[in-house]
Amino acid sequence: MKFRSKHAFLSLVIATALGGMVVADASAQTTRSSGRSSKNSDKPEVRYPDATRAEPSTKPSSKVGKKVQKLIDEYNDEKYAELRVLADEILAAEGANAYDKSLAAQLAAQAAYNLDDNAAAKTYLQQSIEFNGLDNNGHYQSMLMLAQLQLADDELQPGLATLDRYLAETKSTKPEDLVLKGQALYQSERYQEAIPVLKQAIEATPEPKDNWVQLLMASYAETNQNAEAIALAERLAAKNPADKKAQINLSTVYAQAEQMDKAAAVLEKLRAAGQLTEEREYRQLYVTYANLDKHEADVIAVINEGLQKGVLKPDYQTYLALAQSYYYSEQIPQAIENWQKAAPLSKDGETYLNLARVLWQEGRVPEAKQAAQQALAKGLKKPEDARKIINLK
Numbered sequence: 001m002k003f004r005s006k007h008a009f010l011s012l013v014i015a016t017a018l019g020g021m022v023v024a025d026a027s028a029q030t031t032r033s034s035g036r037s038s039k040n041s042d043k044p045e046v047r048y049p050d051a052t053r054a055e056p057s058t059k060p061s062s063k064v065g066k067k068v069q070k071l072i073d074e075y076n077d078e079k080y081a082e083l084r085v086l087a088d089e090i091l092a093a094e095g096a097n098a099y100d101k102s103l104a105a106q107l108a109a110q111a112a113y114n115l116d117d118n119a120a121a122k123t124y125l126q127q128s129i130e131f132n133g134l135d136n137n138g139h140y141q142s143m144l145m146l147a148q149l150q151l152a153d154d155e156l157q158p159g160l161a162t163l164d165r166y167l168a169e170t171k172s173t174k175p176e177d178l179v180l181k182g183q184a185l186y187q188s189e190r191y192q193e194a195i196p197v198l199k200q201a202i203e204a205t206p207e208p209k210d211n212w213v214q215l216l217m218a219s220y221a222e223t224n225q226n227a228e229a230i231a232l233a234e235r236l237a238a239k240n241p242a243d244k245k246a247q248i249n250l251s252t253v254y255a256q257a258e259q260m261d262k263a264a265a266v267l268e269k270l271r272a273a274g275q276l277t278e279e280r281e282y283r284q285l286y287v288t289y290a291n292l293d294k295h296e297a298d299v300i301a302v303i304n305e306g307l308q309k310g311v312l313k314p315d316y317q318t319y320l321a322l323a324q325s326y327y328y329s330e331q332i333p334q335a336i337e338n339w340q341k342a343a344p345l346s347k348d349g350e351t352y353l354n355l356a357r358v359l360w361q362e363g364r365v366p367e368a369k370q371a372a373q374q375a376l377a378k379g380l381k382k383p384e385d386a387r388k389i390i391n392l393k
Contacts, residue, residue: 048136050171055135056098063095071107080111084120087111091127098133105131106142113149122149140170148180156188175201179212186215191222210245217253226257237266244275248284255288264288264295271302279313282306286321296325316345332362343371349378349386356389365392 060068067090074083087108090096096104109124125146129139143166150159163181166172178201185194198216202208213236220229233246233253240246247266254263267285270276276285282302289298303322306312319342326335339355346352352375359368372389380386 044137046137048140048170048172051136051140052169052171053136053139056133058099058133058135060100060103061095061097064090064093064100067093068100068103071104075107075110078114080114083111084108084115087124098131100133102128102131102133102138102142106134106138109142109145113145118149118153122146122153125149136170140166143169144177151180151184151187154187156184160184160188173200173204175205175208175212178204179209179215182212182219183215186219186222189222191219194219195223195225210249214249217249221253221256226253229253230257230259244270248281251284251288255284255291260288260291264292264298271305277311279306279311282312283317290321290325296329299325300329314341316342316351319345320351327358332358336362343374346378349375349380352378353380353386356386360389360392 067086071083071086071090074080074086087104090104091101091108093100105124105128109121109128112118112120112124125142128134128142129146132139134142143162147159147162147166150156150162160181163177163184167177167181178197182194182198182201185191185197195216198212198219202212202216205212213232217229217233220226220232230253233250237243237246237250247270251263251266254260254266264285267276267281267288270281271285276282282305286299286302286306289295289302292298299321303312303318303325307314307318312318319338323335323338323342326332326338336355336358339351339358343351343355352371356368356371356375359365359371369390369392372386375386376383376390
């Protein structure tokens, strides 16, 4: 019995690719004083030089200027609950201008986020954007943060809409922004659309992050573009021959394309160099060998080495793979021994039933009947199969 594991290989890629999302700091316009700036102070970095939006005047009104200054002080002092109360007052004040309200909503969003109130944070960010009173740095950082929070809450359509507006208005080609869109498209199962966005981000970065590359590879896999995935993985592996992650990614892509011999060769080279140090790496190698004909001896060698080193856990899957490999290499006593270890760890009685059949074939009748009884006790799809063994004479 051979066991295919294309989805298991792909899950290694996706799980890494879809890591935690970092939320932008929308408080780009916040200072430790009111709106004043000294003649000698440096101008803030212009983050969006190509933005289509004309920047408005960014001065607090005289009517709520003191409240705005207090709002900034409370933000800098991390008094988030008090800040939200004051921000709501400014948002409701008749004398507050667009800048006052935009800044109040922006800082209230940061406060709400820090208080784990994402729903309120999103509402405040929408208000900040609608009031349209901040400079481009603050305005678009608010828009980016809103997109991030929407996507983090699985609001994929609104999140992509906000992100598309952000990219269209800022003309941003920052790799981090493009990857955010690529990830959102991937999560929306729009894999073909994600590919050019992710490619653009990766090609614009001298050393792209590993999870960016994995996300692109996963997108290729979902669209059955194995040749493109392999070409990318081979290029990165050749560029970084000492990078274990790049080599394992290459093996994963080969396996996804069902080029198991190449996948095994990459991992075997790492094993020979002593670079396989994690359970998932040993498991990936022995599963790869298990998908190749006449490689039972390699499966056995890899598993036993992993167990001896304490890297592989002596669990159901490990014992089952050993049992199968011993059986197909006609090492029946060793196969029985490992089925006996695997069967108690199984969720049902099917493994006990297989054990009973092999024991019966070997003439170990009492043991076969006992294993069949244990199979019944654990539950079977076809309990009559176990009863046949129990009733045989």
